Amino acid sequence: MIIAIDGPAAAGKGTLAGRLADHFGLAILDTGILYRAVGMKLVREGGDPDDASAAADVARALAPADLDADDLRTDAAADAASRVSAVPAVRQALLEFQRAFAENPPDIASGNANGAILDGRDIGTVVCPNADCKLFITADVEVRAKRRFLELRERGLDAIHGRVLADMKERDARDSDRAVSPLEPAKDALQLDTSEMDADQAFAAALSFITSENK
Numbered sequence: 001m002i003i004a005i006d007g008p009a010a011a012g013k014g015t016l017a018g019r020l021a022d023h024f025g026l027a028i029l030d031t032g033i034l035y036r037a038v039g040m041k042l043v044r045e046g047g048d049p050d051d052a053s054a055a056a057d058v059a060r061a062l063a064p065a066d067l068d069a070d071d072l073r074t075d076a077a078a079d080a081a082s083r084v085s086a087v088p089a090v091r092q093a094l095l096e097f098q099r100a101f102a103e104n105p106p107d108i109a110s111g112n113a114n115g116a117i118l119d120g121r122d123i124g125t126v127v128c129p130n131a132d133c134k135l136f137i138t139a140d141v142e143v144r145a146k147r148r149f150l151e152l153r154e155r156g157l158d159a160i161h162g163r164v165l166a167d168m169k170e171r172d173a174r175d176s177d178r179a180v181s182p183l184e185p186a187k188d189a190l191q192l193d194t195s196e197m198d199a200d201q202a203f204a205a206a207l208s209f210i211t212s213e214n215k
């Protein structure tokens with residue numbers, strides 16, 4: 001079983017993916033971490049995330065240890081990721097890893113995985129167009145910025161609400177307007193707006209869709 005979850009930042013994809021992975025016994029891949037790792041490796045090396053050729057070189061040389069860097073959850077990483085992810089050669093370099101994960105998911109803590117769940121921006125449209133089930137999770141940008149602001153504060157990081165909102169709007173625009181694999185729902189995806197939902201409600205809605213799709 002392969003489940004694809006796409007949507008903009010802080011829409012609730014990660015939380016939903018985790019709940020569904022536990023429920024169905026699926027291995028989970030947060031594909032944003034791959035782009036974050038490329039972006040931050042480039043920045044740490046003194047490079048410019050808008051330098052397409054340097055970004056492609058880093059993506060091709062990405063190693064599993066790069067995914068363990070402790071700065072990948074920062075806003076600087078999100079910004080760098082959004083920039084390098086517009087480079088076609090970067091996307092191409094990361095595509096094979098994502099597809100291999102979906103087709104041969106690694107074992108999970110409770111045993112063999114029953115499949116995989118990938119979350120990102122182009123999973124249902126490009127990475128796994130034949131996924132058994134596709135979800136496109138959205139929420140109002142103001143709601144998403146508030147969630148991200150509270151999450152940053154909870155993690156003890158400095159955050160200014162207006163800045164988080166402006167960054168999110170900029171990132172939404174960059175992810176949606178890029179020429180390759182822009183953020184957009186697959187035609188056969190369930191579109192779920194979580195603006196007024198908590199995690200339990202989003203999980204219940206997703207579960208009922210998945211169950212009806214796989215009857």
Ligand code: DC
Nearest residue numbers: 009031032035081082085120121122
């Ligand atoms: O999901 P995230 O916030 O960790 O993603 C960071 C950036 O990486 C996002 O702004 C766009 C890019 N990304 C992408 O282009 N395609 C994906 N499948 C996942 C992330």
